[in-house]
Amino acid sequence: MLNNPIIGARTNILCVIGHPIEHSMSPVMHNAALNDLSLDYIYLAFDIPPNDLEKAILGFKKSNMKGINVTIPHKEAIIHYLDELDPLSKQIGAVNTIKNEGGVLLGRNTDALGAKQALLDGGFKIEGKKALILGAGGAARAISFALSEKMGEIFISNRTEEKAIKLAKELQDKTKIKATGKDMSEKTLRSLAYSVDILINTTPIGMYPKIDISPISKDLLNENLFIFDIIYNPLQTRLLKDAKKIGSKTLNGLDMFVNQGAIAFEWWTGKKPNVKLMKEIIIEELGNK
Ligand SMILES: NC(=O)c1ccc[n+]([C@@H]2O[C@H](COP(=O)([O-])OP(=O)(O)OC[C@H]3O[C@@H](n4cnc5c(N)ncnc54)[C@H](OP(=O)(O)O)[C@@H]3O)[C@@H](O)[C@H]2O)c1
Structure with missing residues (x-):
């Protein structure tokens, strides 16, 4: 049940794009965290085939799409359509998170930071x-x-x-x-x-x-x-x-996934998400599959 009372004309939109996309856990994880803080945002998933990437991203740029996660197969190709990259994503040559600042698209790689943080937290x-x-x-x-x-x-x-x-x-x-x-x-x-x-x-x-x-x-x-x-x-x-x-000693990919999402969430909204809740919702989703 959503805490956000109404999805209205001012609601900020976030999304993940990929091809295919129907198995992505990002929408359920981000919407849970957005609702937890009662933020006026919604997070959606779009299946964008490679040939449509340019049209899609130029459309998002002109819209109220505030943030975009990018997954397989677009993480490298997306760079052509971005206005600025942070030094790490430039080095890596791949972007998984975009912020739309009034039509200027900024790219980062939160997979990299998410994995490093997961390893440090994992001891x-x-x-x-x-x-x-x-x-x-x-x-x-x-x-x-x-x-x-x-x-x-x-x-x-x-x-x-x-x-x-x-x-x-x-x-x-x-x-x-x-x-x-x-x-x-x-x-x-x-x-x-x-x-x-x-x-x-x-x-x-x-x-x-x-x-x-x-x-x-x-x-x-x-x-x-x-x-x-x-x-x-x-x-x-x-x-x-x-x-x-x-x-x-072992570590699975859950913390990396939740960390990359949490870094993106904070970058887009300026708020720290409830990481514990994000983790729980993924575990629950995996159990339902
Ligand atoms: N936990 C997280 O947050 C997170 C984040 C990103 C990705 N992932 C996971 O990481 C995995 C890879 O993602 P990616 O983005 O790096 O994909 P990718 O760019 O497509 O790379 C896949 C890599 O795996 C190799 N590979 C694929 N199938 C193989 C097979 N049957 N035998 C041996 N090697 C094989 C490929 O080798 P070739 O070069 O020979 O094709 C390539 O090096 C996926 O399972 C994805 O779900 C997890």
Whole structure:
């Protein structure tokens, strides 16, 4: 039940755009937080195919759309239509949050900040550590750049090796971190798993509905390895279950997701959202699926 009495002509609109979009948890999470503070806002979801991105974003720019979250597949392409980027999203080359300031579109990457905050809150000390990141897509880019300031060394392991090598080179060129790109074969993972402090899965392997698979064999895990799986559906992936059996510290993708949403919410509305409520509503939604 909404606390906001009326959606009226002055109601501010927020949204998420992606393709597809019907599985997004952002509307339910943001509307719960907006209602909790009785803010005159509504958060909607729009399915925008890539060919319609330009028309959609130019329309939003001229409207009372105050903020936009951007998800797969638009996080990189959207940059062409924005007026300003903050330094981190410029480095990453991807944006997941836009603020519309009277027709001027500002872009940020709150995935990066959300992941870093989740790791710190999860008890992982980043300074000088070595990371193995599985995947070299948008989330891997955001996380590797966010961690590059404090991390000691980053290995990126990806199904398409060239993408891992390209991201590692960009990291080395744009930041001071030592980074290496590799393939994602068992042999490569075996050679790296024992030499790093943290393993971060940014591939969709293990995500609903194919929940019985893991991106890395259980034999390659060890109790000293911190395991961060950024998937949040399910909350306990096969990888995290395997890691827990071995005694490793683990973190799922829920805090990253809620953090990126909370940073965006505060940027748009100027108010701090109820993060506990945002988390609870996602857990409830996942339970209903
Ligand atoms: N918790 C959060 O807040 C949060 C935020 C963002 C994303 N995510 C999750 O992170 C995952 C990735 O998102 P993204 O935006 O980075 O996607 P993306 O840009 O499409 O990248 C996906 C990456 O995973 C690899 N991959 C895909 N399927 C694979 C498979 N079957 N085997 C091996 N590698 C595979 C791809 O490798 P190739 O280069 O070889 O194609 C690519 O490196 C999704 O599950 C998404 O839900 C979570």
